Amino acid sequence: MEYTVEQLDEKLNRLIEILCDEQDINIRKFNLDEIDIGSKRIIFRGLSNQRRPSPLSSEFMRLQDEILSFERDHKIIVDVNKLSYVNNMTIFLGDITTLRADAIVNAGNPNLLGSFEPCDSSIDNVIMSAGGLQIRQELNYLMSKQGHPEPNGRAKLTKGYNLPANYIIHTVGPMVFDRVSYHDKIDLANCYKSCLELAVQNGFKNIVFCCIATGTFRFPRDLGSKIAVTTVSNWLKENNYPIKVVFCVYNDHDRKLYEEKFAELNTII
Numbered sequence: 001m002e003y004t005v006e007q008l009d010e011k012l013n014r015l016i017e018i019l020c021d022e023q024d025i026n027i028r029k030f031n032l033d034e035i036d037i038g039s040k041r042i043i044f045r046g047l048s049n050q051r052r053p054s055p056l057s058s059e060f061m062r063l064q065d066e067i068l069s070f071e072r073d074h075k076i077i078v079d080v081n082k083l084s085y086v087n088n089m090t091i092f093l094g095d096i097t098t099l100r101a102d103a104i105v106n107a108g109n110p111n112l113l114g115s116f117e118p119c120d121s122s123i124d125n126v127i128m129s130a131g132g133l134q135i136r137q138e139l140n141y142l143m144s145k146q147g148h149p150e151p152n153g154r155a156k157l158t159k160g161y162n163l164p165a166n167y168i169i170h171t172v173g174p175m176v177f178d179r180v181s182y183h184d185k186i187d188l189a190n191c192y193k194s195c196l197e198l199a200v201q202n203g204f205k206n207i208v209f210c211c212i213a214t215g216t217f218r219f220p221r222d223l224g225s226k227i228a229v230t231t232v233s234n235w236l237k238e239n240n241y242p243i244k245v246v247f248c249v250y251n252d253h254d255r256k257l258y259e260e261k262f263a264e265l266n267t268i269i
Contacts, residue, residue, distance in 0.1 A: 011063050012040040019047035046118030053140035068162035077164045080206050089245045091258045096248045097130040100164040102204035107212045108170045110149035112139045123210050131163045153190030155198045169195045173213025192231040206244040229261035
């Protein structure tokens, strides 16, 4: 669906108005009549990020989905089935929210509700901002039903909503405070195993991993990439299931680390 700049501006104004009303924020502080559409988009994201789980109105969901689907359709989307694989694994440098896949993996917090910090750069903020607040609503339902925080190394499934990926697999990695313990390593390996097992249970033919726990959770990137590649490689050898695995990285440093780990397995990408 195509919209004019004026139409997009009108939709964003209304979305900001709804969120301000919900959160008891004086909308006048944003001076919407004096700022451009890009600035309004940032305000909308920030207000969405900090919104606590509660029922979403049909008007909000319609307008939000129109904005997010419009943005998705104007990105360069990469179909993971068209990437080159060796031993069913590959590395992709770029934005995980631009990948068309059966499932992408989100590294979340124990509450699994995503970051409430406006516009932060964490992976769960990035994914939920692109997918929509329905993701948080679905997770809130799952977590309320569970009745306790998500343990490290498990996995839960939600729809992808406005993402090009059909589903999101949410997992919680270990947070490192001082040094990496034996249990931290086991927990991280279990994240990858649990996500793969959940993918198999749902008949997925491909899955995209982010660099679990190596951001705000401070798991060392070198060791994290080694555990990721080794765990997935061993799982693929031990399980007779034809799933393609993408390791999505965001910078050249991480890409080089993963390439080194691939080379150690004699797997050249």
